């Protein structure tokens with residue numbers, strides 16, 4: 271048993287003491303055992319090499335009533351013309367939510383105690399979530415139904431105390447169904463806090479799920495998120511993750527292209543400044559024939575911020591005719607900013623097309639001069655060029671979701687956290 | 688309006704301008720001609736304030752003020768416009784957004800109220816019409832995928848929108864067919880006025896058939912080697928630049 275595993279139990283106890291009791295289920299017990307076996311991943315765990323969660327294990331979590339939140343507090347984050355499920359400090363709030371499900375669609379709270387995917391040390395954070403989560407959002411769309419409006423899961427962390435929010439979401443699309451879901455994580459407080467979320471998505475044959483994440487937590491927050499999506503025959507999954515908040519944020523995107531001709535498109539942006547640490551980890555498993563995946567990640571880091579991109583593409587022996595493209599472009603805005611890009615290909619089939627690339631650079635001096643020569647100030651010129659650099663990954667998103675992410679990006683460009 | 692006095696400038700430690708002196712008064716059109724590599728673009732970049740172009744001695748006064756002390760954006764806001772020999776492509780930035788930001792940056796500086804989206808569009812459409820430019824260029828990314836001639840016309844469009852006091856046209860005529868040349872020349876002539884100065888850098892005499900200069904200068908080896916009236920351009924056309932640098 272490692273040193274970290276020894277500290278697993280006290281952390282689990284403290285987190286349990288600071289939240290509503292979770293009813294034991296077999297899945298929860300398994301998750302608990304898995305977490306106690308490994309503890310929070312240390313940096314010798316390859317997938318967590320760049321992100322150290324030790325500060326989380328030392329946070330003085332308390333059970334505290336949430337600060338009062340009004341609809342006005344949520345207005346800046348709320349998606350207009352959408353079904354909105356609101357969670358404050360991880361707890362569902364019907365009074366602040368607004369949704370109506372028709373056509374046999376289920377929207378609302380997810381049943382707790384879901385099972386964990388994965389058995390390795392790298393899965394321990396998700397396992398801890400499995401042991402503790404008592405709340406989360408649910409979207410279930412029956413066969414052949416297209417959801418009329420996007421669904422927003424709006425998670426807001428309030429201030430006033432050091433809290434953890436363990437959240438478990440579930441998205442289920444039936445055969446030929448389609449839906450657009452955006453998860454927004456925002457913070458009102460300045461205290462440290464930890465949000466640990468797992469979203470399980472199942473995309474049945476012929477279904478299409480457009481999924482987006484906006485991570486815009488408060489500047490002292492720690493955020494760990496994981497989405498696991500199983501994409502079946504001729505189904506389509508897209509994810510756009512924009513991560514620009516929190517002190518430290520780690521997002522795992524795990525996609526299994528399980529059926530023939532399944533597709534996924536992963537885009538996103540890590541935007542960091544100050545001392546922010548933003549870690550994007552993805553794994554696309556091409557498990558069946560004729561799968562297609564496209565990944566395009568943009569990174570812009572300023573000051574001493576650090577971004578990490580780890581993107582693994584695994585092609586199983588019988589996943590012939592796989593077509594996978596991966597690109598990560600990094601923009602270093604500060605002399606001390608750092609961006610790691612670590613692509614990883616595990617290709618066990620012979621008839622496949624896989625390309626990957628990573629670039630790192632700074633803003634073009636030619637472009638900057640051209641803008642300035644027209645009277646545009648240096649700061650505004652830089653903002654325009656960074657916005658243009660990021661804009662590509664938001665292209666193709668549905669208008670309301672795109673607007674939501676765009677306005678967060680332009681606020682970030684103007685200097686807001 | 689512009690007094691360049693014994694200007695020396697280097698790029699990457701290599702001296703390109705070597706004692707250049709030139710005066711431009713309001714209302715005048717000056718043509719600067721000269722062989723490739725003689726420093727014409729370097730002069731335009733130095734005046735526009737590009738980083739990396741180091742002035743080692745001499746001075747440039749613009750309306751009596753030290754131009755070289757101003758950053759590039761301030762010079763533009765004070766009315767200096769450089770039409771680039773090689774306009775820069777900026778993927779992801781729409782021509783309209785770019786130009787609206789530019790126009791409003793200049794207007795703020797002048798203490799004039801900013802144009803809103805409607806007024807900007809109205810003005811842009813009117814100016815594009817003069818240059819016979821398709822409106823679709825407004826929504827396209829700045830210069831991306833434009834042909835050589837379209838890029839030059841886009842420069843003239845920006846100039847028409849920004850209404851500079853001093854325009855520097857760096858080989859705006861190269862790469863244009865005769866019809867485009869005529870349109871560009873009309874655009875420049877429309878801008879001619881008693882309180883504007885224009886410096887046209889060109890390789891060819893043919894532009895000067897359409898925009899008749901008050902003065903023609905030959906730049907050779909980093910300095911003005913010869914100056915004269917518009918007839919100098921014709922002479923150069925016949926005799927070429929041979930000998931001019933050495934004679935000076």
Ligand SMILES: Nc1ncnc2c1ncn2[C@@H]1O[C@H](COP(=O)(O)OP(=O)(O)O)[C@@H](O)[C@H]1O
Nearest residue numbers: 698699701703722723724725726727728729730
């Ligand atoms: N960025 C640069 N770095 C090094 N040398 C340069 C640079 N720009 C121009 N030069 C040199 O300066 C000289 C003048 O160039 P330029 O001003 O472009 O001439 P022109 O416009 O008259 O053709 C040339 O010898 C050219 O090679």
Ligand SMILES: [Mg+2]
Nearest residue numbers: 727728772858
């Ligand atoms: Mg030149």
